[in-house]
Amino acid sequence: MVKGTIVKETMLPRKERTDATPKRTLRDDPAFRTAPALRESTLMKAFRAFNILFLCAVVFITLYPFLNIIAQSFSSEGYINSGQVNLYPKGFNVETYKVILADGAFWRNYGNTVLYTVVATAISMVLTTSFAYAIAKKDLKGRGLFIGLAVFTMFFNGGLIPNYVLITSLGMRDTIWAIVLPNAISVFNLLIMKSFFENMPRELEEAASIDGLTQYGILFRIVLPLSKAIVATMVLFYAVANWNSWFSAFLYLDKPDLFPVTIYLRNMIAGVTTAGSAGGTAENVDQIAANIQSVTIVLTVLPILCIYPFVQKYFFSGVMLGSVKE
Amino acid sequence: MTLQLETAADKTTTAEPATAGRRTKGRRAPKTGWKAAIKRDWRLYTLIILPLLYFLVFRYLPMIGNVIAFRRFRPGGNIFGETWVGFQYFQLFINDPSFWQAFQNTIILGLLTLVFTFPMPIIFALLLNELRSRRLKKFVQTAAYLPHFMSIVIIAGMILQIFSLNGTINQISQALFGTTVNFTQDAGWFRPMYISSEVWQTMGWGAILYLAALTRVDESLYEAAKLDGANRWQQTWHVTLPAIRPTIITLLILNIGTFMAVGFEKILLIYNPLNYATSDVISTYLYRVGLESSNFSYAAAIGIFESVIGLTLILSANALSRRLAGTSLW
Numbered sequence: 102m103v104k105g106t107i108v109k110e111t112m113l114p115r116k117e118r119t120d121a122t123p124k125r126t127l128r129d130d131p132a133f134r135t136a137p138a139l140r141e142s143t144l145m146k147a148f149r150a151f152n153i154l155f156l157c158a159v160v161f162i163t164l165y166p167f168l169n170i171i172a173q174s175f176s177s178e179g180y181i182n183s184g185q186v187n188l189y190p191k192g193f194n195v196e197t198y199k200v201i202l203a204d205g206a207f208w209r210n211y212g213n214t215v216l217y218t219v220v221a222t223a224i225s226m227v228l229t230t231s232f233a234y235a236i237a238k239k240d241l242k243g244r245g246l247f248i249g250l251a252v253f254t255m256f257f258n259g260g261l262i263p264n265y266v267l268i269t270s271l272g273m274r275d276t277i278w279a280i281v282l283p284n285a286i287s288v289f290n291l292l293i294m295k296s297f298f299e300n301m302p303r304e305l306e307e308a309a310s311i312d313g314l315t316q317y318g319i320l321f322r323i324v325l326p327l328s329k330a331i332v333a334t335m336v337l338f339y340a341v342a343n344w345n346s347w348f349s350a351f352l353y354l355d356k357p358d359l360f361p362v363t364i365y366l367r368n369m370i371a372g373v374t375t376a377g378s379a380g381g382t383a384e385n386v387d388q389i390a391a392n393i394q395s396v397t398i399v400l401t402v403l404p405i406l407c408i409y410p411f412v413q414k415y416f417f418s419g420v421m422l423g424s425v426k427e
Numbered sequence: 428m429t430l431q432l433e434t435a436a437d438k439t440t441t442a443e444p445a446t447a448g449r450r451t452k453g454r455r456a457p458k459t460g461w462k463a464a465i466k467r468d469w470r471l472y473t474l475i476i477l478p479l480l481y482f483l484v485f486r487y488l489p490m491i492g493n494v495i496a497f498r499r500f501r502p503g504g505n506i507f508g509e510t511w512v513g514f515q516y517f518q519l520f521i522n523d524p525s526f527w528q529a530f531q532n533t534i535i536l537g538l539l540t541l542v543f544t545f546p547m548p549i550i551f552a553l554l555l556n557e558l559r560s561r562r563l564k565k566f567v568q569t570a571a572y573l574p575h576f577m578s579i580v581i582i583a584g585m586i587l588q589i590f591s592l593n594g595t596i597n598q599i600s601q602a603l604f605g606t607t608v609n610f611t612q613d614a615g616w617f618r619p620m621y622i623s624s625e626v627w628q629t630m631g632w633g634a635i636l637y638l639a640a641l642t643r644v645d646e647s648l649y650e651a652a653k654l655d656g657a658n659r660w661q662q663t664w665h666v667t668l669p670a671i672r673p674t675i676i677t678l679l680i681l682n683i684g685t686f687m688a689v690g691f692e693k694i695l696l697i698y699n700p701l702n703y704a705t706s707d708v709i710s711t712y713l714y715r716v717g718l719e720s721s722n723f724s725y726a727a728a729i730g731i732f733e734s735v736i737g738l739t740l741i742l743s744a745n746a747l748s749r750r751l752a753g754t755s756l757w
Binding site for chain 2: 145148149152153155156157159160162163164165166167169170173181182183184187227228229231232234235236238241242243247250251254256257258259260261262263264265266267269270282283284285286315316317320341344345346347348352363366367370371391394395398401402405409410413416417420421
């Protein structure tokens with residue numbers, strides 16, 4: 102981003118350079134020639150060793166909550182309750198998994214999550230791609246206005262209450278539309294796509310239009326087939342966001358049959374659905390709560406954990422595309 | 428996206444919007460009338476219709492819907508309210524001590540977030556950049572990005588478990604000090620709990636843009652610095668940091684812009700009435716009075732107040748950085 106400024110700003114201030122000059126003369130002195138280099142290299146070695154240790158600690162701390170949840174999900178509640186479960190399960194059992202996997206509500210909500218994710222991602226992609234393609238055309242009249250309209254919403258939005266009133270009065274409560282429509286376009290994703298389309302060679306489209314292709318034809322037959330990487334990245338961005346989303350569902354859905362699995366989990370955490378309804382008995386409701394939560398968490402993150410190692414490079418390249426400005 | 432404007436997009440947004448806007452001005456096509464433009468590009472305009480409708484209905488209509496802050500509103504009635512009442516609702520919240528408590532909590536949490544979570548990705552990126560083994564670097568990155576891909580509901584579940592009475596933190600506390608603390612219920616512990624989990628969540632992914640900027644630093648600058656006798660630390664201070672300064676400033680401005688929105692969804696999931704004294708922020712308070720107690724107009728008034736402060740913050744941060752650092756979003 103803002104590439105031009107880098108060189109200018111990284112030029113060493115004059116003061117530093119003059120400060121460094123005497124050092125160079127010192128170094129020429131044979132007595133000083135070896136000593137500082139040696140000292141620096143041991144210091145650097147120490148730093149590198151420390152750095153590796155530190156970053157490994159960061160990795161451990163980052164992964165720890167996940168390992169802890171997995172361990173708890175396989176542990177018996179007695180051990181969880183006495184605070185003995187950390188990295189590996191104690192009193193190994195899969196009873197809770199059986200209970201949850203046999204729960205109809207869990208599967209219904211899981212299915213809803215899949216449905217919402219697929220529909221919402223499809224809608225988002227259609228809207229984002231068509232808008233991005235049009236506003237990437239530099240000679241489109243009104244382009245600045247269209248871009249401005251979109252970008253302004255990044256910094257200013259209507260707020261919770263007016264949105265709620267609007268969705269309610271549109272009659273979208275307790276329908277899939279309240280989940281898949283209100284956040285259909287992410288301006289961030291839109292801008293990434295726009296800059297991708299802008300960087301496509303113009304000659305390609307000019308040649309296609311000389312060959313008699315219309316703007317639709319160019320988009321569907323030339324541009325999109327060449328944009329598979331960015332389209333895949335955008336699909337991933339939207340799909341993960343939709344898979345993880347809960348707040349729209351929390352606001353606009355009242356019927357448990359419509360809940361996505363994030364709401365199933367949220368209600369469990371908030372204690373709305375007590376563990377009892379998922380198979381516990383009245384006395385040990387609190388005790389097995391942690392165990393049941395862990396199992397639900399594991400089952401919810403499982404699909405993401407499974408695809409994560411393979412797709413994370415696309416996320417990375419997507420963010421890069423958005424940030425690198427020529 | 429959602430109220431937080433989709434954490435992912437929000438936190439990693441870049442100077443893009445600004446440059447986009449500026450460029451359009453420079454390269455506008457030679458003046459053609461709308462009629463000619465539509466005749467030539469009607470296919471492009473048809474592509475725009477649906478997305479434009481989306482923005483108007485789901486983004487701009489709610490902005491106009493804010494007029495209910497000045498009007499009496501009946502649920503189920505006109506979405507723009509019934510009768511004008513002026514600044515009545517604004518006066519109401521200005522005299523409401525719960526609001527001011529939420530306001531104070533918002534400022535404190537926002538500042539703590541800025542102080543603790545903003546520098547961490549920079550430090551992390553710099554340390555990562557010093558790693559020689561590419562495989563180790565890749566491994567650390569992969570692990571550190573993971574929390575970013577988790578639903579906030581899952582993160583909330585993890586926070587509540589780790590900090591629970593028999594969770595890991597209390598096990599450590601038990602081993603070291605022989606006492607346990609009810610972190611999730613104790614108002615005094617909410618801020619540490621919130622900030623530490625925020626650092627955990629954002630440090631890895633937040634480093635991505637810095638890592639990208641680091642790969643673009645001109646190698647010859649390091650060579651020059653070495654010739655001048657700069658050691659590794661001096662190279663970092665005089666070459667690396669200035670090189671990623673535009674990135675730092677851009678992200679700082681954006682962070683300041685979302686200052687008022689402090690982790691609304693996360694707080695909503697992990698707070699409870701016992702720690703409202705420190706955990707209740709403007710957005711959660713607005714949510715409770717607006718949607719749980721159905722005071723739509725009152726909550727809309729608070730919402731406007733919040734948005735205006737947010738917009739003012741981002742505008743002044745931008746102006747300040749343009750004047751002081753010569754880098755700005757627009």
